Amino acid sequence: MSHHTPSPPPPPPRHLSMIRGFHLADFVTLGNAACGTAGVFLAMLYMGSGELADFLWAAAMAPLAFAFDWLDGRVARWRQQLSALGRELDSLADVISFGVAPAALAFAAGLRGGWDVVVLIYFVCCGVSRLARYNVTAESLSAGAAKVPYFEGTPIPTSVVLTAVLAAIAWQQGGLTAPLPGGAWSLAGWTLHPLVLMFALSGTLMISKTLRIPKI
Secondary structure, eight states: OOOOOOOOOOOOTTTTTHHHHHHHHHHHHHHHHHHHHHHHHHHHHHHHOHHHHHHHHHHHHHHHHEEEEEEEHEEEEEEEHHOOOHHHHHHHHHHIIIIIIIHHHHHHHOOHHHHHHHHHHHHHHHHHHHHHHHHHHHHHTTTTTTSOOOSSOOGGGGGGGHHHHHHHHHHHHHHHSSSSSTTTTTTTTEEEOOGGGGHHHHHHHTTTSSSSEEEO
């Protein structure tokens, strides 16, 4: 009767194995997430310091994140490394840079009334929902092609326009002091700044199913 030598146990998984599996485009995507996080921190810094420069730096993180967001897709196609992981990573980074960061910037800018906060939360939730829908439908919409032919609803990076508007107001006024453009309304005991309605419009356009925008 022969005796089989037991096979040695498999080697333990290497540390940081997930990072080793990242493609170059994935690291570019992390640059997007880093810019969004920096934007949130700078918005908080502005609330403490009141320095216009802190606010403008916070706003500047949006176009920088947009550049990383544009670049990661180009890098992925150049290296032919499109992946489901990359798509998920891209969406998670976009939530921070083009959802949470613009909302934090708006809050820092003075849109802090009760209704303002409701609108900003709605805006972020619309962005999250839009990205989730895109990830679920991207495969069927692409029909086997390398990328989808169109967006359903406006892409979340369009919120960079909102941060540009806030930055322009801050720059023109030399700071963000009350009253903000459009003033403030009192509704049912809560404050609403009409300026925040651009976030309501942006969020609503993101989740539209009838609005189709060709992807260039």
